[in-house]
Amino acid sequence: MVGQPLCAGCYDYLGHVLFAWHLPELWRRFTITLRRAIATHLKTSGLSADSVRVSFVKVVELQARAIPHIHALIRLDPPGALATTASGDHISDGPAAPRGGREPRHGTDRQPVWSSPITATELTALIRQAAGRVRIDVPTGDNHPNQxxxxxRFGAQIDAQALTPETTTAATDSETARTTATASSRLSPRRVAAYLAKYVTKSLHDFGITARRLSTEAIGELDVSEHVRAILTVIAELAEHGNAAVAGIGRWLHTLGYRGHITTKSRHYSTTMGALRTARATWTRQHATNDATQLNATTPRGAVSPDQRPHAPLDPDAVAWEFDHAGHTSAGDRVLVISAALRHITARITAITETRSRIGSRWPAPPGGGDG
Structure with a gap:
């Protein structure tokens, strides 16, 4: 069955959860290691370590086996600073890297084509080298059964491929040329962008889990597969017996232990949300001005436009609303609200304690106990 271990008793659930929890830190260390490897490569070639700038965007996919998988676009850009708005938002993407990144970008200002000192093949090798070096040693905790x-580390399924410019084939080309062009366009920037966008739409609903936070007491009642239930059980055990390395993991039951963002990018990879908001606001203002100008131009001479017509007098019986105040009107109201909240919290804690005492053990043991 897809997404289920072949041997539930042999599957390393503890390693599964620890990898998902520490994946953001693994990626952070990978980006640091990659930048250092590129700087070393440039120095070896007699170039400045600041000759290029590494930019990236990554998307995290939760695979059918419920473990996060990273898809990333890594690009080499020129080291020049980008133009910014008054608020500090970047408004230009800069020129493309024709050798290292192989992704043509079109900024608002045409700039001379920049050639990366590192080829796409060399960048691919450096990516594999950096991914193979990154590792994290994580203690499982003295009180954990598998201390x-x-x-x-990243697994052996590291796949780094160079992107090629999107090509078109003329009608007079030979069949061989058509085949070559089709194969090269499979990794075109447009196709890869669509490939990454596919994983953004994936959801935990496929595993029977909602986007809201879960309680450890609800693990046994969830309508999920035994594989997902075993993962949740290990997370709950680490939340109780784990150390500082997994502190707070119990709050991420609803994401199966993954605490990072689905999509992240480096600062200079592309435009920012602030720049997009500024562009939308500018577009709205311009179109509002154009509409008003067009309305004035089409209004007959002597006629009054709708905006200039006098407003009808207000109805004396109409209710006019105005802001009064925010918050509690008196200290007594504040005391009543806080007291009710404390009673609700106390009742919830009492119910949880009684439930735990009735069931004897908090969670069932996962298959295999976590030993791979």
Missing amino acids: GVRTL
């Missing part, structure tokens, strides 16, 4: 130290 010890786990080494987390």
